[in-house]
Amino acid sequence: MLDIPAPLEVPFLVLEGNRLEFDYGSEKIDFEALGPLASLGMLASTQCGFLRETAPDFRFPAPLDSICELCTAAAVEYAKQDKDGFRAWLTEQSHLFAERAGDLSVLRQHVEPLSLSQREMLMIPLIYLNHMWRQGSPVIEPAKGPSRMPDPLHALMLSLSEDTRIIPRFNQIIMTMRAWRLDGKADGEPTSYRELTALDRMDPYFWMNTNNESERNLYRAFFAVETFGIPLYGWGCLALECAERDDVESAVTALAMVRATLRNVYTFTKHMIPRVTAEEFRKIQVTGGWIEDDVTGVASGYQLPFMLMMDSLFHVNFTHAGVIEARRNNLRFVPEHWKGFFRMIYDRQPALKTWVHEKGSPELTEAYQSCVNLFTLFRSMHKHLGGQVIKGSSTTGRAFASADDNYRQFIDEMSGLITDTAAAGDTSAPAAPDIPAAAASRGERRS
Secondary structure, three states: OOOOOOOOOOOOOOOOOOOOOOOOOOOOOOHHHHOHHHHHHHHOEOOOEOOOOEOOOOOOOOOOHHHHHHHHHHHHHHOOOOHHHHHHHHHHHHHHHHHHHOOHHHHHHHHOOOOHHHHHHHHHHHHHHHHHHHHOOOOOOOOEOOOOOOOOHHHHHHHHHHHHOOOOOOOHHHHHHHOEEEOOOOOOOEOOHHHHOOHHHEEEOOOOOOOOHHHHHHHHHHHHHHHHOHHHHHHHHHHHHHHHHOOHHHHHHHHHHHHHHHHHHHHHHHHHHHHOOHHHHHHHOHHHOOEOOOOOOOOOHHHOHHHHHHHHHOOOOOOOHHHHHHHHHHHOOOOHHHHHHHHHHHHOOOOHHHHHHHHOOHHHHHHHHHHHHHHHHHHHHHHHHHHHHHOOOOOOOOOOOOHHHHHHHHHHHHHHHHHHHHHOOOOOOOOOOOOHHHHHHOOOOOO
16 A cells, blocks of 8 residues: 555535547537536546546457557567667567558458547557657667657557547657556446545556556656546536636635645645656656657646646646747647637636636635645645656657756746746736737637
């Protein structure tokens, strides 16, 4: 068992409506007309938030099932830290797979019966394989330039990318939101909030370095943000709807629940980050970026729904050029449905901060500011603890003259982000829109 304090008990706001069976669809949804809570019910669930309501299901009919088996075996070979040996091994395995499964046209016949949700899941082991092929070894400098893993794996990945609109690069949503398993839970079995927050039961579904304890803790640190953050979405949407109907009493309760949720995220992240060593962080997170490629891949917390929700709900306006660019780059990997939803939360009128400013209620102001203050503290903790982990390495998707330059940029960007977050707590003035560059980095504004 993990030696971590017991979480605060946070009740749920029950969501209504039918949740979409997939996340990366292309159809247009009028989130503004639906409103926050109805929109949320289409994208998330009461017990699981933006995580799926069942344990990740990587069961596929033959011959597609062998892709997952290959991905599991590849992690063992990749951890041997031999780039040439790993690529030779994967080339041989790809040829064997082709002999059994056929070329892309044959594989597409096996893909056709799969639902869009199943195709999204099949993309995940292929993205892991694609990353491991390109990097070759977790202990060398991050790979640069384009890369193409052997066919038919590469061709199948690109074909599924067209189906699902998932960019075929390793990222935080793939790692945290999709590729996990819970001890005692079978693929496809329903899960609950209490099970998802049992971090000692959680492991990566696909490893980079099989059974590495630091890798396990890195996954758990990111996973804790989304699992303990599950109650945020419902209560945050309720607070925004309370602003619309001018219901101070209910909004104070909703914001108290948001703060309790954030308290759990803060506590568990604070305990997990120090368990990740800088050396092991480099093997997993740092080499996950694709530098100087047509599609520069990144794996960052900017992609996680919890961070998108907090920044949108409380009108955190980014001013640091590095943060704005990082978010713009990261949001390319976020499903369009999610981006449209969080843009609606940010654009919703009256903005939560504006309403708090106009009401002048001491109780409401305190409830609002206590959330922003704790969120600022969370980012301060991330700056200092994350900075210690990132020292001596390079962040994903970027190239630096030296590890020291990278560390200084990380600290500078986090300092700017903390300043911007703290500013969101100033209710002496109404919410103001982002500066143009930051507004553009939020994604397309819905009319």
